[in-house]
Amino acid sequence: MPDRTDDDDASSSAPDFPPPPMDQQERMVEAILFASAQPVSVRDLSARLPAGCDPAEALAALRRRYADRGVTVERLGDGYAFRTAPDLSFLMQTETIEQRRLSRAAVETLAIIAYHQPVTRAEIEEIRGVAVSRGTLDQLIEMEWVRMGRRRMTPGRPATFVVTEVFLDHFGLESARDLPGLSELRAAGLLESRPPAEGMAVPVVPDDEDQEGDAEGPAEDLFEDE
Template structure:
């Protein structure tokens, strides 16, 4: 198989995929005939080929996908003008603490926030697929340890937690996460909600706002 055919197969699979594709899944397209290094080279070529188009090929935590470019999303949102539900400040602060201090227990989060965290907040974040229990602290009561998921990174358009803005650049974790609303390098905003609105082409469900 020549390079052009392999690139066309990759492009078609990525455009048609409902979820990001991992290198392992893409290798299965060619029954293992292409190495991961070759796949990465072809993906880089595809990225360059789509440089001046409405979609971009990006590498996320769970794999590669095509998505709309940030500067075009305001136009796409006109197709669905309804406003998405907003997340309460309590939800955003809790998520920010988990993102920057993980793994953390509920007690850790309450100590940082200075208030009791409603169980509905934790459940909302778990139902959304942004956090999960990854273990238990070896102490009295063995409290659950929470961490963010690959879905959380995918929804923010990030490949890893290393891409989160550094905390020293902003006044609070929630403000740091808010810097991801468009490009990661954007200035920190006052609220996290815009960063957590799924991109138009994702089609992911959104939870109702918590009142806690």
């Protein structure tokens, strides 16, 4: 048999067909984002597009094309999705708005997770200075604003908590790095002027109305030992 050459290896690894033109790739990305109920990452786009496509370039072109339209392509965490243009959000309001009020404990816990993620339950309790009840974390997880992260490689391998893309999407954030700082929250009147308790190093939105049954009791195990 004749020896294989480098040219043979190169030809065998090349795609059978050339990638579609960039305008066609852009249309494909547009179709995927439009049909998806969740933000789609560049990696997911690459897996779904034909071989040889450049989803990042197609996505960048699509974002430019929709920059001044009624809907835009927004980055949400690691994914991208169509969203209403921010200046037109008032058109989406309805007469009936269902509000779900978070308890002070839930607001403080959510703020700690957002600003200190990934953070363990013990670290949340250390910062707040009080035990975190099972119901508080369950509520945030049920709302899909918080999820479990990787376990710490420390004795007991405690679970960590991080905010989700649903949380980022709700507040119009590209990543947790876009969260407002202390000065911004004070300027908006969302942070108490009194100094925080010792160890409390995150901004907290005050809840002036105490809710019955919200008292934090002894810590309960949120997850069974593995």
